Amino acid sequence: MPGPTLIDWLRAQDDHTLAALLAARPDLATPPPPDSAVLAARAATRASVTRAAEGLDTFTLAVLDALVVADADKAPVPEARVLEIVGPAVAPERVRESLDTLVRLALAWGTDELSVTPAAREASGLFPAGLGRPSSTLDGADIAGLLADLPEAERRLLTTLAHGSPLGRTKDAGADVPLTEATTPVQRLLAMGLLLRRDAETVELPRQVALVIRGDSPLGTVKLDEPAVETKQLKVSTVDATAAGEALEFLRRAETLVRLWSAEPAAVLKSGGLGVRDLRKLARELDTDERGASLIVEVLFAAGMIGDSAAATTPEWLPTTAVDPWLASTPANQWATVAAAWLDMPRLPGLAGMRDAKDKVLAPLSDDLRRPPAPAERRRILSALAELRAGTGVPSPDDLAAVLAWRAPRRGGRLRDEIVRWTLAEATSLGVVALGALTSAGRALIGSDADGPAAAAKRMADSLPEPLDHVLVQADLTVVAPGPLEPALAVDIGQVADVESAGSATVYRVTESSVRRALDVGRTAEELHDLFRTRSRTPVPQSLTYLIDDVARRHGRLRGGAATSFLRCDDPVLLAEVAAHPAAARLELRKIAPTVLVSPVALADVLEELRGAGFAPAAEDAYGQVLDLRPSGLRLPAPARSRRVGTPAPASPERLAAMVEQLRAGDTAAGTKRGRTVSLTAGTGAADTAATLALLREAIEQNSQVWIGFVDSRGVASQRVVDPFRVGGGVLEGRDVSHGAVRQYPLHRITSASLVES
Template sequence: MSGTTTFGLTELSAHCAQLDDAGLAALLRVRPDLLNPAPADMTSLAARAQSEMSLRHLVQHLDAGTLHLLQALNRGEPYSAQAAPEAAAALERAGVLLEVAGEPALPANLPHVLENVPAGPPAPPRPGAKPVMSALVENASLAAISELLSEVEDLLTTLEESPAATLRTGGVGMRELKRITSARSGASSPKDPEVGETGWLVELSAAAGLIEPDADSGHWAPTRLAAQWHRAGRHHRLQLLVSGWLLAPRSPLLLRGPHPSARLAPVLTPERQRGDAPALRDRLLRTAEALTGPKPAELYTLDWPDDAEPGPETFSGPLLEQLAWDRPLLTARTRHVLLPMVREAERLGLLAMGALSAAGRAVVEDADLLAAGEPPSSLSSHLEAALPPLVETVHLQSDLTAVATGTLSPGTAQALGQLAAKETRGDVPTYRFSAETLRGALECGWSPEGIREFLTQHSLSEMPSPLSTLIDDAVRTTPSVRMGSAGAWIVEPDPQLRAALLAQPELSSLGLEHLSGEVLVCEASAEQLRSALRRAGVRTSHPDGAPAPAAQTTASAPPASTGAAANSAVRMTAADSPGSSPAAAAAWQLTASPWQQSPVRTVTPQMLARNPEVIDRALTALRSGGTGTKVSELGNDSALAGADVVGTLREAIRRRRTVRITRAGSGGTEHTAVGVPTAMNAGRLRLRHEDREEESLLLIHRITAVTEKESSSA
């Protein structure tokens, strides 16, 4: 056939009405933008399907073969369905290729949409990829995970001591990043790669909700979630970081490329917002998963130049070829973003040695579980079994250093950090002893005997004589008056149970240590200690046997003995430790990015299209011909309501209108504020209150609803 006609609303409405349920479901899956909001009837479905916006969305997501056929039809070239059966069937399912009076017909708006659209690759990529040893991939993945967890922990510790100041224009500037880098590394003049690394960690921590700006000062500091993150298992800690990365509407998070001439930039700025970033990350991992067989295969190579900007040849291989074939227009537009996203996935252990790791495959499985409304558990379960056990031992060397034999337990790492300065970072750090570090330990409550006992218990060899001499010198030059701090204590006469409590990771992360006799102390508050005991499976009670109260007053000093224990002393009895479960894993999976304006999960059109229940309800609404399925029935009301928050605030700022704002507090309670929004920047809203002549800063991601205040009737 030659020549191509066009069709309009009448023809497309009739076509949709003639489709059976399978055909309508296929149309909605191919064009998920039609699901949000749900179409009310066939006419509204057809009107939106032939709109220029919807057609542009479709063209962006066509594979190269289908795009070639569509462009040929648009040029009026002869058409034969047998020449490209799969591409023709795809266009028919999408409702853009109909037969009108025996001729192939395209939407009337299509010629305008296809103007200046380049063609994709001429041929699909060749199947097959070079196999990679599974052990190498998994070792590289687990090593990257352990190193990242250690780096984030170090950053949070630094920000606890000195939060990051923000610029007046929003974000954290280069001077502040260099200060944080110096505090982390000890270098007075950190190099640009180190500063860029700090920026990446700051962005990732903010994406995971581990840091946020203080409402009063605006400084970025660790959140309450960060305190829980420190005490959580490594599998849950990485799960939180991965979920934050997947959901963050910011890209790229990596602020510096691998080349020396890369430009550093401030972090946490509004300019890094990118709405399609979550979809791009999802597509990157799903494409890698589709190319991976039973065993890992080399999907890509990164050939970084040493002294030049990365060129087109930097990122190559089957992964990029498949991305370019599946979505030629989208890949061409986002290729510069895909490159740093691959690097980010490597840092998270999802890609390693050019292949998809088991952790990366588990992330894709968890995404499918979330889309189906089920709790994610694949990544958490994999990491819990795959990560090597924590160690308690170090190599003490005659050069006054201690080298860890693996990833140290939180308690051992904390104690060693009090005695020595961390000299190297990563999951297997090196600590250096000095007279200054040992004097600091003595002033904080360590005794010479306690230092020697700890090092003897945790060293694989005898204590070197230079270190023993250094301890003696530190004792001679340190005042004999010792002091310390204790926020809560435990009195337990059973030495075996005391030892078991000290060995609990949940408790050692709070700094729990043996003071004397039957007394254990920690720097955390009594409430924090009680929460940690519950998570560790330990019951608490008063000395008289009554259950401990819900709130415990923080003690200012520990009792001298068991007989002098006051009512705030807590007795412990062992209980069964709860195991891991999908519910526990789900607790460490973010439901929304902190960068979003509403603390609910954003439901993308692609997620809706993967949910069979959503498709079934949309079909019911279309067949009924009524007012259509309500958004709330599709489970997307929170996402759409959240999408209106920023728009409503911007309109209120522009028109100086009074609004009523509902926001969620840190404890989950809701608060209402009424006033006129005056500015919005860096994730914060400035509100001039109606009932008092003052302004305050509100965190936008805690705002759950915004409505204009109705004017009072005369």
């Protein structure tokens, strides 16, 4: 007797079970299904089943394979049969737990007898549990007896296929050979029916033979539990302090990159991304390797602090306006910004430098590195570390990769284990992970609260060393900062000295050019003397005092200024007349020679103003040739490229409840018998509207129910069965039969209506 269909099973579930299903498999809820039939159809598609199976652990997948091997997609299978296929070595409670997981995800349904969709067989691959196709010629045969009589070489060949892939490559499968003429093990096994020919060079082990060889383990070697992980216990303070050092180093390199590209931007490749030459140059400047430089540019790009200028001729990678407030922030807030951007960026920096299928090198900042599932994978990896006690580290990334591979063997593709290694390396560089353990700031960062970055910034601030208010000036004109400096002091020292080496202690060097730079920004010699005298814990060497005084004595003797446009005239009288005109004040004209006036105003505006005052000036280029300055027309700025950051938020409990309510209403509507129907389609006129109103009024007068097709404010179509009370004012008011609530339905959203026949 056939069991219930998936549609029947879904209709029999309570609201909580359906809401949990829609939350666990979000693809089923997009868009919201109008009834259980649509929900069942979506849940049975191959793409949806495959996506749901990606989240199953190794043992639960083995139980799903057992259902497929038992042909549960053709007829319901008793739980006892599943236990038999899984093997006696596994406790029934463990199998029941996995079956409950499959039922909760609607990958299987039923209680005592279970069924799966045909898509489950497709999702299990060609050979579920490594078993080949059954052979009809072996039905009823004494396979154990046949195997017992085989020579050792032939039995060993079958055993190898039974515990590995059921397919084998051979040169002896070309033609049928009678058993009496067979000369090789493959030919004899083919003649006996213990092997099947797939083609001239491929043979397949029948399922019946593999099951006999496997004995009490029909599914082969099933990994019941996830691998053990070797861990080490560290002090939380040690982990956080180590991470703080890494975080400061990352921020220093990020600030250096911003400074470098502010002065000399890197070119954008024609195909997009950052070129190999620019990447190597950047790695040298940042004192890191190419992988580290790729991570920094990718994180700043994800944070919106660098971007493609999109220039028509020579596009360049430039800092954006988001950099300036970031540079002015505290180190803890700077770290929280870049760490949150890294966590949610839909890109894999680890792919940079690899080659694609066409042997092309994948460049940083190119679209080739885009991987939308990346944020979810990072959170999954870091969440695995968060399961450990605070301060517990995993020395080997391979151990963590093995655990995650057991938890979701079908997730991540061919780069599954590499993504684990890349994520841990990147998290270590950013200070999210240190010594193999998740830091306190990292735990706050991946928290479910919306203020995760803010909480992480507070934790990082507690881990960072206190900023220093002093430096150590050496006799060789170097200035040593034993740790991070106060922001104001860091700015002052950065103006008068150049960074020579960075790390836990930063070494600056004072040179003639660095002193001149400080004077150029408006500092005086006395201010520089006072800076070193008050902020140095060591005596200020006389050589530094002499250097500052010598540079200050020569500084500013030659002066320069800025001018946007000029006016020249061979007649000093005419030029004096222009200078005396009221327009000269508005244009800020000033005389620098008897025949030359300069202005900070653009030349086109100067000429327009003077022409309005009655003069007749002309524009000229550097060679004295007359220029045409008429505008070439209005131009629109190129639209900013939008990037979706992070992962979509899951549906709220209220939204899930609304979808379940819609399912119930749709099921009720689908089960009603409809009579006379009026349909409204796009572009219909008053006649159809009048017919609908007449039908609804008729239902009210007869005290009968009405079936309506309805489109809500989100554009989602559904069906309702309503006890109508009133129609008027553009609204139908009535009680929804599925849950008894009184609702109002705008008439312009009703697409069709029918009288319900009893």
